[in-house]
Amino acid sequence: GDSVTQMEGPVTLSEEAFLTINCTYTATGYPSLFWYVQYPGEGLQLLLKATKADDKGSNKGFEATYRKETTSFHLEKGSVQVSDSAVYFCALSDTGRRALTFGSGTRLQVQP
Amino acid sequence: KAGVTQTPRYLIKTRGQQVTLSCSPISGHRSVSWYQQTPGQGLQFLFEYFSETQRNKGNFPGRFSGRQFSNSRSEMNVSTLELGDSALYLCASSPGRGLTGGQETQYFGPGTRLLVL
Numbered sequence: 001g002d003s004v005t006q007m008e009g010p011v012t013l014s015e016e017a018f019l020t021i022n023c024t025y026t027a028t029g030y031p032s033l034f035w036y037v038q039y040p041g042e043g044l045q046l047l048l049k050a051t052k053a054d055d056k057g058s059n060k061g062f063e064a065t066y067r068k069e070t071t072s073f074h075l076e077k078g079s080v081q082v083s084d085s086a087v088y089f090c091a092l093s094d095t096g097r098r099a100l101t102f103g104s105g106t107r108l109q110v111q112p
Numbered sequence: 113k114a115g116v117t118q119t120p121r122y123l124i125k126t127r128g129q130q131v132t133l134s135c136s137p138i139s140g141h142r143s144v145s146w147y148q149q150t151p152g153q154g155l156q157f158l159f160e161y162f163s164e165t166q167r168n169k170g171n172f173p174g175r176f177s178g179r180q181f182s183n184s185r186s187e188m189n190v191s192t193l194e195l196g197d198s199a200l201y202l203c204a205s206s207p208g209r210g211l212t213g214g215q216e217t218q219y220f221g222p223g224t225r226l227l228v229l
Contacts, residue, residue, distance in 0.1 A: 032215045043116075043202055043220040051215045089155065093214035098143050098206055099168045100218060102155035 002027045006090045006103035013080055013110050021075040021106045023064075023090035031092040033057075033066050033073040034100070038087045047075075047088070080110045113139055116205050116221035124227045130191040133224045137184050137205030143167075144186040145218060146178060149200040158201075161186055162208050190226075198228045 007022045025031065032051040036044040048057030053068035062077045073090060090103040117136045125131050137144050145168075146158040157170040161180035178188040184205075190197055204218035 029214075034217070036220075043222045044204075046217050046219070049217060091155075093216075093218075095214050097168055097214050098145055098160050098162075098208075098216060098218065099157045099170065100145075100147070100155075100204075101157070104154050 002031070002092060002094055002101040004090050004092055004101055004103035006088075006106055009087075009105070009107040011106060011108050013108070015082055015110055015112050016079045017110075019075070019077040019080045019084075019108065021088055021090075021108070023073045023075065023103060025071050025073065025090075025092050027071075027092055027094055029095035031094050033064070034091045034093070035062070035064055035073070035075050036089045036091060036102075038089065038105070040086075044089065080108070082110045082112055084108060085110045116203055116219055118201075118203050118221040118224050120224060121222065122225050122227075124229065125193050126229050127193055127195060129193050130189060131193060131226060132187050132189045133201055133203075133226075135186045135188075135203030135205075135221060137186070137203075138219055140207065141205035141219075142184055142208030143206045143216070144180055144184065145204045145206075146186070146188050147202040147204065148172075149202060149223070150196075150198070155202075158188065193228045195228050198226060200225050 034049045035047040048059045050057040050066035056065045091100045143162045145160040160168040180186045200223045202223045204220045206216040
């Protein structure tokens with residue numbers, strides 16, 4: 001079945017540091033890939049997505065590229081802010097199914 | 113547009129009881145999905161409804177059920193509650209118009225936090 005593996009957290013960075021959160025996946029079809037973010041006490045917000053190989057999703061300075069050859073969708077940001085502190089989830093949905101499979105989440109803590 | 117709304121936001125029940133949670137999707141969205149979030153199991157897909165029909169189902173026991181109404185609003189029900197059902201239950205909606213449903217973005221509500229004592 002489908003699965004998503006993302007790096008364990010927490011990840012602790014200083015403000016303006018470079019961020020990478022690794023995400024790899026296993027899927028039987030041609031999945032779409034997503035990054036969602038969850039702030040304390042809230043639901044999930046879509047951060048970015050990519051629906052086919054080599055697509056790059058980007059939003060609010062975050063980027064991720066759909067790499068079919070390495071089955072990866074790593075999240076990057078060049079300069080993090082304290083306000084980026086949250087839990088980040090990598091997810092996929094397989095062809096034709098509106099059912100997201102999530103990774104375990106990575107908590108990011110950004111210190112001033 | 114208003115976002116996805118869920119009621120109630122917090123709920124406390126005792127073992128053996130049943131509970132019904134409600135979700136109102138974004139206006140115009142026809143697909144509603146439900147997810148369970150726990151510290152141990154993470155985020156898991158429960159089921160998806162589209163045009164009042166269950167289209168996809170996750171790996172949960174039959175105590176978990178749902179339905180969707182003609183206005184796309186959805187409810188989920190958990191019967192015979194167990195301690196392990198304590199979780200944040202998230203509802204998500206998507207337009208439901210694309211043939212390749214997997215490409216659609218799902219928009220999440222704030223969740224209902226259920227505590228079973």
